Amino acid sequence: MAEDPLAPYRAKRDFRRTAEPEGAAPKRRKAKALSFVVQKHDATRLHYDFRLELGGVLKSWAVTRGPSLDPAEKRLAVEVEDHPLEYGGFEGTIAEGYGAGTVMLWDRGSWEPESDDPAADLEKGRLRFTLHGERLKGGWHLVRMRPRGRESRTNWLLIKDEDEAAHPGDKDALLAGFTTSVATGRDLNAIAGKQDGPAKPPRKRAAPKKDPESPPAKKRASSSARVTVAGVALTHPDKPLWPEDGITKRDLAEYMEAVAPRLFPWVEGRPLSLLRAPDGINGERFFQRHGGRGVSPLLTQVKPRGEESSLLQVDKPEALVGLAQWGALEIHPWPARSTAITRPDRLILDLDPAEDLPFTAVVEAALVLREGVSAMGLIPFCKTTGGKGLHIVVPVSGASWKTLHDTAARICEALEAEAPDRFTTSSSKAVRGGRIFLDFQRNARGASAVAAWSPRARPGATVSMPLDWAEVREGLDPKAFTLRTAPARLKTADPWQDFEASARPLPKKG
Incomplete structure (x- = not known):
């Protein structure tokens, strides 16, 4: 007899004491008609349970800080046991035992996997999908993190794609703006019975939509010439x-x-x-x-x-x-050409310092990475991001998306292991104080990084500037390269003129 995927779920609950559904035997449905639900769960710690229907059950993750429409926000999602499909309609209070607390239906809708085999994608540790919810829409992906030490739980990152449904810079604005149930209009206190009065109607206002075919309709005052x-x-x-x-x-x-x-x-x-x-x-x-x-x-x-x-x-x-x-x-x-989309040709490492670190620390990190990457037989280049960090960009040849991502991860994780007090590969801001976040997630299909010479939509009109390694030293000021000052560098030699010719195959994992 096949193993019951809901056995762990049922083993953790006493259905004589909890209102949670026990669940019927799992039944598979067509891959293009799948449901998803997000439940706000005020348990020992407030979090959001993210659930995707797959294989007749709800694959489930506890998203500790909730989902964000900001592609820069990589939210920790802890994998938990599969839940029955009936759980997708559950809202109420778990009185005692496992998961005790109040559960609210925060969002619901349908989802579509990008590939024809999402189960295999999950097994491989990377799932790309599109959500059609009342609050969450557009492209998303889940990326499994590598286990650390004796860590028993399986951690993932839930990340919004850079698309028309994204809200760069939003961070937690979506969570702050929607605090009631999509089913009943009640907030957590009302569900828990902590306040009287009728429930408010569910808010019909969805997250602001971004029409990919036209700019937002606004009155724009400017010259008509x-x-x-x-x-x-x-x-x-x-x-x-x-x-x-x-x-x-x-x-x-x-x-x-x-x-x-x-x-x-x-x-x-x-x-x-x-x-x-x-x-x-x-x-x-x-x-x-x-x-x-x-x-x-x-x-x-x-x-x-x-x-x-x-x-x-x-x-x-x-x-x-x-x-x-x-x-x-x-x-x-993207780090690949459209005509060779399965063969990426750029490896990108993003050095993102904590707010309390001086830029000198980023410069020092870039020099350490230069030495490590060079030791692998590769030729690294450096540019400012137009923000507070630096990008190490490495031209490569003959790579696949898997080998590119694995190599980038290996480089960053080795540096983190060598100096954990200076570097982290965790996107959680709670552990980034005093450290530089080594972000290797830009080395996946569909990911992107700001182009060399591209302006940034930030005060000061900074640009991402390619550098000569001789410039990567104490005193480097990334804010010096702006839309007004950058063109003057066209009069000097291009420090990246040999970039394409410097492509080398990625080393095999030793």
Whole structure:
């Protein structure tokens, strides 16, 4: 007889004392008609239970800080026992025993796996999927973390994809904005019987939608005059995009034209995630990676093998100016070309320091990584991120997504093991104080990193600047490279001119 997947669930509960459903025998359904639910659970510690229907049960994770629409937020998701499908409708109080506390139906809907075999994806430790919920929408992925020491639990990361449903910078805004049940309109106190009065109607307002085919409908005040940059007509050229810095759409377009000789080769022929802010950095911003109506005609819409929706791509220099006209302030290319989508050619390590660390610590970390990567027979390059960190970028050849990700993880985890007081590979901000977060998750299919020479949608209009290793030393100021100052570097030799020629095969795991 096949093992009962719900045996661990039932063994932990006394159904004479709990209102939780015991559950019927698991029944499988078609892979394209699967349910998901998120339950806010006020137990020993408040958390959100994330559940995906698969194989006739609800695969379940306890997301300690709840889901976020911010792609930069990698939320810890602890794998727990499978739950019966009937649990997807449960809301109430668990009086005593395992999981005692109040459970609220926070979100629900359907989900679609990206592949035809999501069970195999889970087994491999990486599941990509799309949610169609009342509050959670768009692309997401779950990534299993490597176990640490004697750790018994299985930890994953729940991460929002960079797409039209993403809200960069939102962090916990979604959780703060939705505090009642999607089923009954009650909050946790009402469910627990701690307050009187009728339940409030469920809030119908979904998370703000981002139409991938058009910018958010807002009244935009700017000049109606037209100018042309690199043959591209600009509407409202005097619209401020970085208002505090006095930088307009025309300034951005002229910057794109000026730096195209170095920026264009970095993004040409690659799927892109674009951070759009049509009303400037103080207005609404959103990631767009898919094509559709309303896309600038200067952009190419491609559908690489294995992708269900078209992706955006730049195939001619003037398309960079088209991005400025379209309100795209940041350019994030994939580490693979569309024509060779299964063969990534860039390994990217993101050094993200804790707020309490000086930039000198990041410089020191980059030099340590340079030495380690070079010892592997690879040739690393360094650039600023336009923020508070640095990127180590390594040209590679003959890699698969698995070998790329595994190698990046091995490099970072080795450095963490060598100096755990200085480095961490955990995205949890609770353990990052005084440390540099070594992020290797940009080395997966669908992931991206800001392009060299791309502006950032941040105060100061900083850009991600390629560096000569001789510049990576004490005194390096990443804020010195801005949309206004960067073009002056075009007069000097390109420190990355040998990047493509420096590609080497990844070393085999020893």
